[in-house]
Amino acid sequence: TALKKSIKNRDSYTHVRGESLYVDDVNIRQGTFHAVVFDSPKAHGKIKHIDYSKAEALEGVERILTYKDIPGKNQIGGIIPDEPLFAENEVHFCGMPIALIIAETEFIAREARRLITIDIEDLPVIITAKDAKEKGSFINEPRTFNLGDSEKAFENCEYIFEGETFSNGQEHLYIEAQGAYAEPLENGNIKITSSTQGPTAVQKTTALVLGIAMHKIEVDVTRLGGGFGGKEDQATPWAVMAALATYHLNQSVKLVLNRHDDLRMTGKRHPYESSYKIGLSKDLKILAYQVEFLQNSGAAADLSPAIAERTLFHATNSYYVPNVTTKVLSCKTNLPPNTAFRGFGGPQGMFVIESAIARAADSIGVSARTIQEANLLDENDTFSYGQVAKQVEAKNSWNSAKSLFEIESLDQEVEDFNKNNSVFKKGMAFMPICFGISFTNTPMNHARALVHIYLDGSVGISTAAVEMGQGVNTKIIQIAAQVFSIPLESIKIESTNTTRVANTSPSAASSTADLNGKATLKACNILLERLKKVASKYHKVNPDQVSLKDGFVYVDHEKSQVEWQHLISMAMIERVALTENAHYATPEIHFDKSKEKGHPFAYHVYGTSIITTTVDCMRGTYEFDSAKIVHDYGKSMSKGIDLGQVEGALIQGIGWMTMEEISYNEDGKLLSNALSTYKIPDLFSVPKHVETVPLETDGHVLAILKSKAVGEPPLMYGIGAYFAIQNAIKAFNPNYNMKFHAPMTPEKVLMGLYEKKPD
Numbered sequence: 001t002a003l004k005k006s007i008k009n010r011d012s013y014t015h016v017r018g019e020s021l022y023v024d025d026v027n028i029r030q031g032t033f034h035a036v037v038f039d040s041p042k043a044h045g046k047i048k049h050i051d052y053s054k055a056e057a058l059e060g061v062e063r064i065l066t067y068k069d070i071p072g073k074n075q076i077g078g079i080i081p082d083e084p085l086f087a088e089n090e091v092h093f094c095g096m097p098i099a100l101i102i103a104e105t106e107f108i109a110r111e112a113r114r115l116i117t118i119d120i121e122d123l124p125v126i127i128t129a130k131d132a133k134e135k136g137s138f139i140n141e142p143r144t145f146n147l148g149d150s151e152k153a154f155e156n157c158e159y160i161f162e163g164e165t166f167s168n169g170q171e172h173l174y175i176e177a178q179g180a181y182a183e184p185l186e187n188g189n190i191k192i193t194s195s196t197q198g199p200t201a202v203q204k205t206t207a208l209v210l211g212i213a214m215h216k217i218e219v220d221v222t223r224l225g226g227g228f229g230g231k232e233d234q235a236t237p238w239a240v241m242a243a244l245a246t247y248h249l250n251q252s253v254k255l256v257l258n259r260h261d262d263l264r265m266t267g268k269r270h271p272y273e274s275s276y277k278i279g280l281s282k283d284l285k286i287l288a289y290q291v292e293f294l295q296n297s298g299a300a301a302d303l304s305p306a307i308a309e310r311t312l313f314h315a316t317n318s319y320y321v322p323n324v325t326t327k328v329l330s331c332k333t334n335l336p337p338n339t340a341f342r343g344f345g346g347p348q349g350m351f352v353i354e355s356a357i358a359r360a361a362d363s364i365g366v367s368a369r370t371i372q373e374a375n376l377l378d379e380n381d382t383f384s385y386g387q388v389a390k391q392v393e394a395k396n397s398w399n400s401a402k403s404l405f406e407i408e409s410l411d412q413e414v415e416d417f418n419k420n421n422s423v424f425k426k427g428m429a430f431m432p433i434c435f436g437i438s439f440t441n442t443p444m445n446h447a448r449a450l451v452h453i454y455l456d457g458s459v460g461i462s463t464a465a466v467e468m469g470q471g472v473n474t475k476i477i478q479i480a481a482q483v484f485s486i487p488l489e490s491i492k493i494e495s496t497n498t499t500r501v502a503n504t505s506p507s508a509a510s511s512t513a514d515l516n517g518k519a520t521l522k523a524c525n526i527l528l529e530r531l532k533k534v535a536s537k538y539h540k541v542n543p544d545q546v547s548l549k550d551g552f553v554y555v556d557h558e559k560s561q562v563e564w565q566h567l568i569s570m571a572m573i574e575r576v577a578l579t580e581n582a583h584y585a586t587p588e589i590h591f592d593k594s595k596e597k598g599h600p601f602a603y604h605v606y607g608t609s610i611i612t613t614t615v616d617c618m619r620g621t622y623e624f625d626s627a628k629i630v631h632d633y634g635k636s637m638s639k640g641i642d643l644g645q646v647e648g649a650l651i652q653g654i655g656w657m658t659m660e661e662i663s664y665n666e667d668g669k670l671l672s673n674a675l676s677t678y679k680i681p682d683l684f685s686v687p688k689h690v691e692t693v694p695l696e697t698d699g700h701v702l703a704i705l706k707s708k709a710v711g712e713p714p715l716m717y718g719i720g721a722y723f724a725i726q727n728a729i730k731a732f733n734p735n736y737n738m739k740f741h742a743p744m745t746p747e748k749v750l751m752g753l754y755e756k757k758p759d
């Protein structure tokens with residue numbers, strides 16, 4: 001069937017030929033205007049005066065729009081309404097949009113932008129979360145999760161360690177920058193083609209800003225050239241601006257950011273500064289863990305409160321800790337509002353407990369692996385948020401990794417190498433993962449699918465799923481192909497469009513295939529039942545004697561003469577509806593924020609990675625020899641696509657932990673503002689050898705066809721890279737005092753290699 005074959009991504013053919021369509025490829029109408037955003041050059045200040053006159057006088061400039069031109073609300077905040085579309089009297093970060101320049105060409109608009117002068121009276125700038133905390137600058141109230149009694153538990157601990165950690169932000173670097181194209185339709189209706197993970201968010205916010213009803217706005221998405229969370233919330237402003245320009249000019253308007261503008265104006269993964277206290281028993285059980293996370297939220301809430309919450313959910317990773325207190329503060333700073341990024345606060349939480357374990361291990365004189373292994377989750381253990389762990393694969397994946405990858409010989413290899421080499425040293429680290437699947441905000445866990453069978457038997461499907469390279473469209477095709485038992489080629493996935501599938505959640509939280517796939521499955525099954533009735537009437541048998549297989553009707557498992565196309569024609573004659581619209585909402589999940597307890601996740605994804613690095617102890621540079629992974633796919637329905645997700649996420653995680661270094665100066669200006677100063681892993685920096693073995697498990701009934709969500713969890717395998725490097729440095733310099741300050745760039749490695757024993 002469709003599920004057994006190794007499936008190619010449906011888009012691979014057009015991708016390879018450069019024929020896939022993105023916002024910038026849309027055939028624009030004659031007379032389309034082009035827009036460029038004028039943004040704040042200062043991180044914090046009062047706007048004293050802006051002179052647009054020279055820009056407006058430039059030939060080819062049509063109009064410059066500011067907050068004064070907004071007919072509805074100047075507000076784009078989602079969770080908290082604290083973010084204007086355009087700055088009014090104050091600016092809060094470098095890159096904050098102030099005005100939109102609309103011209104005949106993008107070039108002219110950019111020329112005009114240079115001619116604008118602005119006078120800003122400086123206000124104090126906050127860059128770090130710690131500074132924000134000291135000054136009492138927060139987005140909202142802190143959140144605290146609690147299990148057991150950590151204060152009391154410390155009294156019984158043999159070992160107690162305290163420390164601080166830092167993990168930096170991360171630039172999404174989707175290949176396709178942010179952008180949108182708005183067109184006027186009749187009666188003041190506007191159609192927006194947007195590169196967004198959340199078409200409904202774009203529709204809703206545009207309606208709010210324009211002060212018109214949502215039904216006047218149609219949002220259409222064919223695909224994204226990458227999202228990674230960067231287009232969950234932050235694709236919205238550009239779409240709203242394009243629509244605002246269309247509203248005023250009654251002409252189509254295109255706004256696609258160039259890389260510099262995108263890097264400067266958009267938020268990134270949240271940097272976290274955290275302090276922890278961990279307590280262990282004599283036999284290395286973690287008895288107590290306390291942590292305070294300072295999230296650098298940037299200048300507005302965006303998704304920060306939800307991301308902070310997920311940090312708490314994942315603060316103990318795949319370990320069972322009976323006494324936990326975790327607290328997170330969303331700190332308001334003068335950086336662009338930081339936002340969703342694959343893992344959504346989870347990786348930041350996991351980095352801290354892994355750091356605490358590494359610190360404890362180093363001080364006690366055991367390997368971190370010993371402590372990790374002694375504390376892995378068991379069936380029926382309780383997470384700090386009250387959910388009882390079921391179908392736990394923490395130990396299974398860990399032990400499978402150890403045996404499959406022959407850990408004794410790996411250990412021996414590292415030991416021998418380090419004995420025989422003085423300039424190069426190897427280090428290895430294990431990284432177990434446990435990631436909860438569902439939007440943590442329960443009401444967001446739903447989706448719909450609209451399935452048409454056309455009268456020639458071909459099928460068209462619309463869902464809320466946004467294709468961003470993750471292969472969700474291919475999975476949805478497989479689902480329909482399996483139900484109808486027709487070839488994959490007979491099925492087309494339509495663009496994601498708010499007029500066909502309304503009121504959707506963004507494609508995010510690794511849940512897109514589960515939610516939209518389940519809705520598709522439901523719609524297709526309803527259609528199948530209807531078709532079986534038609535066939536049973538024709539064959540004069542009961543519907544339950546009828547099935548579909550390989551494009552034919554079967555009666556009592558005997559192939560009949562009736563082909564799929566013929567069956568559809570009969571259904572038309574019988575006046576049977578060949579369209580179905582189904583809704584799916586994840587059952588069983590709930591969460592009570594007043595108690596911070598509940599059952600927020602449909603299920604968890606588990607796995608274990610082993611990463612080995614070789615550090616050049618003359619230069620501080622490093623290479624990754626290998627990444628060996630045992631991953632819990634459940635019953636993978638698309639093995640190639642899922643493997644691609646694991647490998648891509650691993651590399652993205654390694655990049656975040658080791659080489660991707662976002663840098664702002666003390667005035668809040670982004671220094672890593674181009675690809676010359678911001679490096680992501682390339683072909684030469686990925687592990688030389690990557691091996692991923694599926695863990696054989698039953699999957700989960702709430703996963704689509706028992707094929708577990710795969711988008712985000714494997715990113716956290718990359719965290720192992722950080723600790724592998726720590727171990728290699730330690731092998732060279734026993735005086736090295738382990739640092740927990742990511743990314744672990746070669747500069748930091750070099751300093752660690754030659755660090756002296758503290759007096």
Ligand code: LUZ
Nearest residue numbers: 306344438439440441508509
């Ligand atoms: N987005 C969101 C997410 O709105 N809620 C979530 O829980 C989430 N989790 C992961 C990634 N995006």
Ligand code: MOS
Nearest residue numbers: 229341342508509
């Ligand atoms: Mo997200 S971090 O858009 O799943």
